[in-house]
Amino acid sequence: MLEAILDKIRARGITSAREVLLPISFFVFVIIMWQYAVDQKYVPTVILPPPGDVVAVLQANRDFMAGHAMSTLYECFIAFICACTLGLSISCVITLSYFARRAIYPNLVIFQLIPAIALAPLFILWFGIGTEARVAYGICLAIFPIVVSSSTGLLNTGSNYLRLCQSLTAGRWQTFLRVRLPFALPLIFTGLRIGLTLTIIGVVVGEFVTAQQGIGYLISFAASGLETAIALAAIVFLLFVGLILFAALVCVEFFAFKIFSGVSAE
Amino acid sequence: MTSIVATQTKSSSLASVRDALLPALLFFSILGIWEFLTWYTDYPKSILPRPSAIALAIINNWSLLTSNILPTASVALGGFVIASIVGLGLSLLMTYSKWTKEALYPNIVGFQIVPKIAWAPLFVLWLGIEFQSRLGFAVFISIFPIIISMTAGLKNTDPTLIRLCDSLTASKLQTLFLVRFPFALPYLISAMKMSITLAMIGVIVGEFITSQQGLGFLILVAFGKLETDLMLASVLFLCFVGLFFYSLIAYASYRLEVWFGNK
Amino acid sequence: MTDQEILRADAHVLADKVQKIFNPGKKQTIALESIDCRVREGEFVSLLGPSGCGKSTLLMMIAGLETPTAGGVFVGGKPMTKPREDIGLMFQDPTLLPWKSSLDNVLFPIRILKRDCDKYQKAAIDLLTRVGLEQFLDKKPAQLSGGMRQRVAICRALVYDPEVLLMDEPFSALDAITRDEMNQVLMDLWQDFKKTGLFVTHSIREAVFLSDRVLVMSARPGRIIEDLKVPFERPRDFSIVDSAEFNEICGYLRSKIDSQH
Numbered sequence: 031m032l033e034a035i036l037d038k039i040r041a042r043g044i045t046s047a048r049e050v051l052l053p054i055s056f057f058v059f060v061i062i063m064w065q066y067a068v069d070q071k072y073v074p075t076v077i078l079p080p081p082g083d084v085v086a087v088l089q090a091n092r093d094f095m096a097g098h099a100m101s102t103l104y105e106c107f108i109a110f111i112c113a114c115t116l117g118l119s120i121s122c123v124i125t126l127s128y129f130a131r132r133a134i135y136p137n138l139v140i141f142q143l144i145p146a147i148a149l150a151p152l153f154i155l156w157f158g159i160g161t162e163a164r165v166a167y168g169i170c171l172a173i174f175p176i177v178v179s180s181s182t183g184l185l186n187t188g189s190n191y192l193r194l195c196q197s198l199t200a201g202r203w204q205t206f207l208r209v210r211l212p213f214a215l216p217l218i219f220t221g222l223r224i225g226l227t228l229t230i231i232g233v234v235v236g237e238f239v240t241a242q243q244g245i246g247y248l249i250s251f252a253a254s255g256l257e258t259a260i261a262l263a264a265i266v267f268l269l270f271v272g273l274i275l276f277a278a279l280v281c282v283e284f285f286a287f288k289i290f291s292g293v294s295a296e
Numbered sequence: 297m298t299s300i301v302a303t304q305t306k307s308s309s310l311a312s313v314r315d316a317l318l319p320a321l322l323f324f325s326i327l328g329i330w331e332f333l334t335w336y337t338d339y340p341k342s343i344l345p346r347p348s349a350i351a352l353a354i355i356n357n358w359s360l361l362t363s364n365i366l367p368t369a370s371v372a373l374g375g376f377v378i379a380s381i382v383g384l385g386l387s388l389l390m391t392y393s394k395w396t397k398e399a400l401y402p403n404i405v406g407f408q409i410v411p412k413i414a415w416a417p418l419f420v421l422w423l424g425i426e427f428q429s430r431l432g433f434a435v436f437i438s439i440f441p442i443i444i445s446m447t448a449g450l451k452n453t454d455p456t457l458i459r460l461c462d463s464l465t466a467s468k469l470q471t472l473f474l475v476r477f478p479f480a481l482p483y484l485i486s487a488m489k490m491s492i493t494l495a496m497i498g499v500i501v502g503e504f505i506t507s508q509q510g511l512g513f514l515i516l517v518a519f520g521k522l523e524t525d526l527m528l529a530s531v532l533f534l535c536f537v538g539l540f541f542y543s544l545i546a547y548a549s550y551r552l553e554v555w556f557g558n559k
Numbered sequence: 560m561t562d563q564e565i566l567r568a569d570a571h572v573l574a575d576k577v578q579k580i581f582n583p584g585k586k587q588t589i590a591l592e593s594i595d596c597r598v599r600e601g602e603f604v605s606l607l608g609p610s611g612c613g614k615s616t617l618l619m620m621i622a623g624l625e626t627p628t629a630g631g632v633f634v635g636g637k638p639m640t641k642p643r644e645d646i647g648l649m650f651q652d653p654t655l656l657p658w659k660s661s662l663d664n665v666l667f668p669i670r671i672l673k674r675d676c677d678k679y680q681k682a683a684i685d686l687l688t689r690v691g692l693e694q695f696l697d698k699k700p701a702q703l704s705g706g707m708r709q710r711v712a713i714c715r716a717l718v719y720d721p722e723v724l725l726m727d728e729p730f731s732a733l734d735a736i737t738r739d740e741m742n743q744v745l746m747d748l749w750q751d752f753k754k755t756g757l758f759v760t761h762s763i764r765e766a767v768f769l770s771d772r773v774l775v776m777s778a779r780p781g782r783i784i785e786d787l788k789v790p791f792e793r794p795r796d797f798s799i800v801d802s803a804e805f806n807e808i809c810g811y812l813r814s815k816i817d818s819q820h
């Protein structure tokens with residue numbers, strides 16, 4: 031999604047003012063309708079507090095909410111790094127070892143079918159109600175798409191490129207580093223983006239189920255106390271958490287492509 | 297000649313037997329090691345029950361488990377169907393009205409950035425603790441892939457083919473039904489696969505937050521009573537429900553591929 | 560009759576001082592400056608020119624898919640403002656529907672034009688038989704070779720009996736041998752159907768072999784810099800491509816194109 035926007039900007043710039051103004055004015059229109067609906071008492075403020083209230087809550091509780099956001103951000107970050115490290119190592123093994131590939135890959139595909147979201151309570155049982163449980167749960171959700179997507183990329187290098195490597199008597203590692211990896215980068219990063227989304231989902235659901243801190247806790251706590259404005263403000267903070275993480279990933283992606291396009295151009 | 301063919305088929309069937317055996321072997325040896333270790337170390341059943349204990353839990357709680365399938369499955373399927381229809385409608389609207397697309401699409405894509413799971417408690421607040429809130433949340437969470445993929449799919453039709461239709465004085469409706477829509481079907485299929493998974497996730501999370509029935513509710517109840525074997529049995533049942541939905545869509549996509557002449 | 564009317568009556572396809580500018584304004588592209596082009600009824604004319612000189616643009620304007628910035632396009636004496644049934648179109652890609660059989664693909668225009676499919680079924684089968692695809696009526700495009708697909712596309716362009724056939728590099732994506740085959744197929748069909756044809760190509764040989772007249776266009780903005788009559792009798796046989804006269808004409812056209820650079 032984010033890269034769709036980036037692509038658009040990269041590909042042709044924003045071509046017309048209308049393209050910018052139309053979505054913004056639609057957004058503003060929705061906000062105004064929201065305010066109007068609340069003012070006219072079409073919807074009770076408990077259901078939908080006026081946008082002004084949300085902003086007021088945001089200002090009043092900035093530090094308090096930022097603390098919760100930091101907790102979520104920290105847990106997502108740790109979980110995502112672990113999921114990447116583990117996931118990418120597994121797909122390297124799968125790619126390099128024929129035996130491991132045959133044994134592991136089909137199992138992975140089956141495992142992916144387990145609705146991992148339903149395992150949340152199990153992780154609390156195993157790891158307690160602290161950070162560990164949510165991090166482990168985030169890893170568990172994120173790792174499958176990372177492994178499946180990146181090993182698909184690594185395995186499906188064009189067969190003519192592989193034949194070329196063979197005819198040049200390139201070793202397995204050489205082929206891996208110079209051909210497979212650069213070719214697989216787009217799919218690897220597709221997997222990482224899905225993985226990141228799932229990490230955030232994992233941490234937030236973990237916070238729903240049981241936590242004393244974090245944005246997910248804040249949202250469910252506020253919602254159960256009918257404090258809709260606080261819940262909506264917390265979602266705004268979660269948006270920032272998501273944005274920070276995705277921006278970081280996009281940066282990594284940018285540099286990875288830069289480095290590897292250099293290698294493959296040699 | 298025949299002997300070559302014979303050895304070839306023999307070796308390839310050997311390979312395929314091995315391809316099936318190897319993962320199965322790994323799968324069952326993990327189960328076996330799990331069973332053995334938990335038995336040998338007398339591991340607490342409430343933390344990690346043995347596979348055999350899970351099987352036993354399924355047998356003992358059969359009617360409890362089966363009676364909780366329907367509340368979960370029907371809401372998930374209902375949410376998915378509504379999301380598919382509304383999502384399809386919206387993407388058609390955005391394909392044919394440039395203004396709608398320019399106004400809506402960036403907002404939809406932007407909205408995607410917020411982890412949608414975070415809205416779950418708000419749906420409970422808005423729609424109550426009955427099935428409506430879970431249905432609403434399932435629609436909300438599963439509609440985005442349909443909109444995004446279908447809009448991309450409908451836009452991606454070979455432009456030369458659209459030109460051909462124009463040159464044949466085809467109406468917009470003709471082009472839509474004879475060309476655009478069939479071309480976008482693979483996109484729809486992959487979006488539906490994603491969407492049904494998300495609808496399931498939505499219902500389960502909804503049941504976690506508040507519910508008196510369904511497999512997600514059962515998981516929480518079992519968790520509260522530290523009956524981990526029942527919990528894992530419920531997860532297994534969720535797998536079957538998910539697998540059933542998934543294979544339904546996979547079958548539909550297979551039929552479509554046949555129709556498309558790819559198979 | 561005024562001169563204008565005589566001009567129009569004489570030409571089945573007429574482009575009259577046609578100009579085409581894309582994205583008028585600061586970042587505009589002048590694709591065509593001022594093109595005059597006439598094709599008489601039953602005549603087959605080829606358009607040769609470097610890529611990007613506006614050949615496709617001209618063809619699309621004649622098909623009514625683009626509107627000229629200035630000047631007029633007339634087919635059968637009537638101005639082209641929107642697509643019409645009396646024009647057939649072929650592209651470089653066969654653009655077949657992948658999920659339909661050859662026969663259904665050929666009948667696709669009939670469905671669009673809401674004519675009676677049963678009535679045209681026989682015509683479609685006859686056409687497919689003529690191009691040697693009688694064994695492949697129910698095959699999907701994925702099961703056909705590149706040349707076969709383009710044959711289906713020819714049949715599709717002819718089945719609803721348009722008076723003018725516009726072809727935009729229809730054989731460019733094929734290998735040399737298949738291309739020669741396709742030229743022969745098109746030549747044979749032309750002998751029977753006697754349509755008016757405008758054919759865009761990069762191959763001088765193909766243009767000379769197929770056409771009554773060859774037009775050479777300059778680089779962008781496109782102008783017509785040569786209008787050459789091809790003297791060979793019809794029906795033509797493929798052996799003429801080896802004749803000295805044929806090669807002389809090709810050489811002359813090549814020198815015209817090269818003089819551009």
Ligand SMILES: Nc1ncnc2c1ncn2[C@@H]1O[C@H](COP(=O)(O)OP(=O)(O)O)[C@@H](O)[C@H]1O
Pocket residue numbers: 581582588589590608609610611612613614615616617779
């Ligand atoms: N839709 C368009 N918008 C802007 N420029 C175009 C468009 N179509 C074609 N052009 C430009 O017009 C010129 C002629 O294009 P075209 O007719 O496709 O050339 P040819 O078919 O001879 O290769 C090219 O420079 C091309 O970039």
Ligand SMILES: [Mg+2]
Pocket residue numbers: 614615727
């Ligand atoms: Mg062209």
